[in-house]
Amino acid sequence: xxxxxxxxxxxxxxxxxxxxxxxxxxxxxxxxxxxxxxxxxxxxxxxxxxxxxxxxxxxxxxxxxxxxxxxxxxxxxxxxxxxxxxxxxxxxxxxxxxxxxxxxxxxxxxxxxxxxxxxxxxxxxxxxxxxxxxxxxxxxxxxxxxxxxxxxxxxxxxxxxxxxxxxxxxxxxxxxxxxxxxxxxxxxxxxxxxxxxxxxxxxxxxxxxxxxxxxx
Amino acid sequence: xxxxxxxxxxxxxxxxxxxxxxxxxxxxxxxxxxxxxxxxxxxxxxxxxxxxxxxxxxxxxxxxxxxxxxxxxxxxxxxxxxxxxxxxxxxxxxxxxxxxxxxxxxxxxxxxxxxxxxxxxxxxxxxxxxxxxxxxxxxxxxxxxxxxxxxxxxxxxxxxxxxxxxxxxxxxxxxxxxxxxxxxxxxxxxxxxxxxxxxxxxxxxxxxxxxxxxxx
DNA sequence: TGTACATCAGTGAACGCGCGTTCACTGATGTAC
DNA sequence: TGTACATCAGTGAACGCGCGTTCACTGATGTAC
Numbered sequence: 001x002x003x004x005x006x007x008x009x010x011x012x013x014x015x016x017x018x019x020x021x022x023x024x025x026x027x028x029x030x031x032x033x034x035x036x037x038x039x040x041x042x043x044x045x046x047x048x049x050x051x052x053x054x055x056x057x058x059x060x061x062x063x064x065x066x067x068x069x070x071x072x073x074x075x076x077x078x079x080x081x082x083x084x085x086x087x088x089x090x091x092x093x094x095x096x097x098x099x100x101x102x103x104x105x106x107x108x109x110x111x112x113x114x115x116x117x118x119x120x121x122x123x124x125x126x127x128x129x130x131x132x133x134x135x136x137x138x139x140x141x142x143x144x145x146x147x148x149x150x151x152x153x154x155x156x157x158x159x160x161x162x163x164x165x166x167x168x169x170x171x172x173x174x175x176x177x178x179x180x181x182x183x184x185x186x187x188x189x190x191x192x193x194x195x196x197x198x199x200x201x202x203x204x205x206x207x208x209x210x211x212x213x214x215x216x
Numbered sequence: 217x218x219x220x221x222x223x224x225x226x227x228x229x230x231x232x233x234x235x236x237x238x239x240x241x242x243x244x245x246x247x248x249x250x251x252x253x254x255x256x257x258x259x260x261x262x263x264x265x266x267x268x269x270x271x272x273x274x275x276x277x278x279x280x281x282x283x284x285x286x287x288x289x290x291x292x293x294x295x296x297x298x299x300x301x302x303x304x305x306x307x308x309x310x311x312x313x314x315x316x317x318x319x320x321x322x323x324x325x326x327x328x329x330x331x332x333x334x335x336x337x338x339x340x341x342x343x344x345x346x347x348x349x350x351x352x353x354x355x356x357x358x359x360x361x362x363x364x365x366x367x368x369x370x371x372x373x374x375x376x377x378x379x380x381x382x383x384x385x386x387x388x389x390x391x392x393x394x395x396x397x398x399x400x401x402x403x404x405x406x407x408x409x410x411x412x413x414x415x416x417x418x419x420x421x422x423x424x425x426x427x428x429x430x431x432x
Numbered sequence: 433t434g435t436a437c438a439t440c441a442g443t444g445a446a447c448g449c450g451c452g453t454t455c456a457c458t459g460a461t462g463t464a465c
Numbered sequence: 466t467g468t469a470c471a472t473c474a475g476t477g478a479a480c481g482c483g484c485g486t487t488c489a490c491t492g493a494t495g496t497a498c
Contacts, residue, residue, distance in 0.1 A: 273487090
């Protein structure tokens with residue numbers, strides 16, 4: 001180990017790297033965080049890992065494979081953000097209020113993540129023909145073991161169990177709630193509402209969640 | 217004029233092209249239609265116009281400038297699609313029903329356009345720091361003179377005028393309605409709901425509009 | 433009406449760029465004897 | 466416990482690619498006289 005070694009470009013004392021896959025993935029996540037999916041570039045990831053460009057091919061079959069791994073990590077981080085909101089709910093609520101608050105917490109976590117981690121959010125939902133094929137093999141869940149979509153589903157289930165939502169409205173409800181929140185996120189983070197709504201994202205987000213709650 | 221000349225690559229009899237700007241723009245639109253914003257490539261547009269690559273610079277300052285023009289055209293086409301839905305409404309409705317139906321028509325037009333013209337839709341809403349700076353100079357309205365956002369606003373105004381929506385709820389309502397519809401479109405056209413919801417887009421879309429109507 | 437000339441739309445060739453990916457290699461590591 | 470060897474992670478050099486953009490040019494057009 002060298003005294004001037006950095007985290008990003010460590011002077012290896014050994015010919016072998018030891019943990020290159022993880023370092024490449026972390027570099028990829030950092031690139032996505034800063035510049036979205038297009039910024040996840042194989043050569044730059046290897047550069048940051050202090051390694052020859054083709055070394056990446058020992059761990060990822062292609063640039064696409066790295067990008068999919070980064071995407072899975074981004075979804076996992078999103079799940080984590082949602083769980084954080086859920087964990088912050090007061091334990092004193094009635095079942096009905098808790099259920100309602102859980103749905104809101106999931107939505108709020110989603111919007112907060114989109115705003116704070118814009119690059120990761122855009123990466124998580126970047127266009128890909130292989131979205132469904134690839135992700136199941138990679139971990140997309142948060143610490144609690146549920147991925148973002150499942151967290152929303154669980155919150156809606158609570159709504160039914162608490163008697164707040166009639167069971168016959170439950171099927172497909174996640175698509176409606178998700179659409180509303182996802183649309184606001186997209187329009188604000190790199191769409192036409194960036195300057196109009198962006199500064200008031202939280203208030204508009206709460207109004208949007210009012211609409212969803214009432215409309216579901 | 218050559219017998220084997222095509223629309224795309226016309227053998228010019230004259231050294232000058234005559235209408236290159238429009239032909240490049242149309243080529244750009246076609247590229248966007250097929251492959252989204254990233255497919256709008258200067259060199260390919262000139263190829264299709266049957267012209268040297270650098271000839272484009274007589275008409276567009278840069279690739280970005282061409283892309284912005286294509287984006288404006290895409291927004292204009294979206295407005296057109298909405299107007300078509302509005303025009304198809306029966307004239308016999310009461311003011312209140314007409315207002316409600318107008319909001320639905322705007323949403324339905326939006327979703328239909330996203331599904332039929334996916335490439336253009338993605339181009340219209342592609343990330344760009346210059347979204348608001350550039351578009352105002354370029355025509356984004358449909359034949360009726362209103363752009364997509366204004367069409368939605370007008371429909372919501374009708375809702376208030378017809379006494380269906382209390383005036384105090386009107387401010388900002390377009391952000392909520394737009395978010396819901398936009399989110400569904402995004403999740404379906406190149407997101408994780410493509411295979412799940414895609415085939416039932418219309419039904420889910422109508423349920424979503426129910427939610428918006430009730431929730432606003 | 434005919435000629436000289438300025439304009440400027442399109443040409444042809446070239447540039448540098450960074451990318452993903454392939455090739456034959458080298459040398460550190462862990463294992464079998 | 467010590468040595469031979471197979472494994473395979475990382476190297477170094479190179480490739481072809483298509484892109485956006487710049488340069489000095491050419492020649493068709495419309496206008497002034």
